[in-house]
Amino acid sequence: KQEVTQIPAALSVPEGENLVLNCSFTDSAIYNLQWFRQDPGKGLTSLLLIQSSQREQTSGRLNASLDKSSGRSTLYIAASQPGDSATYLCAVSSVNYGGSQGNLIFGKGTKLSVKP
């Protein structure tokens, strides 16, 4: 069964720091991997989606990389700001679980706090 792990569970950094969030998955046979952010009491906002044939995606201060063979993805946030404080979730669409690429398996998230 596909399992998705995110480490650390929580992270606190001062404003302006560059930081990396980690996501690992046990089965490398995936269709794609997606990063989300969730603000308290709110829904999810999609940040970046990487298809299995891609190595990275960038959007503004965010860069997500994918190493399928090692079962890892990282989300790099440059020059962090207090507004980046949220829980960050990664999710994979697994080839061998769920029957089609419509399924999605989430990690439990990393709660990021950026202090002014």
Place this chain on the structure above:
Amino acid sequence: EAQVTQNPRYLITVTGKKLTVTCSQNMNHEYMSWYRQDPGLGLRQIYYSMNVEVTDKGDVPEGYKVSRKEKRNFPLILESPSPNQTSLYFCASSTLQQGLRETQYFGPGTRLLVL
């Protein structure tokens, strides 16, 4: 404005009383999905649909039903709700490019309490 809407946003009900949570998207997306989010368990997929009249089970489908009669709507039905279905529910949709699911857009969530 492109969006996914869910109704109701908050619901308190009693065990065994059938309920439906509606989900609608205005982006002509093929793919729609339901998730529940629980403390310590994270987000788990309940059901998803790749297109009209095509639905499939996710991780935790027991106790739920769905239907996809129209492209824009994907209601979640709890025929006989139980307290263990108390949760925060999210609906999401995305387009498909060459059969691959693209970025998902999420609704605001429905908080359900079953007494």
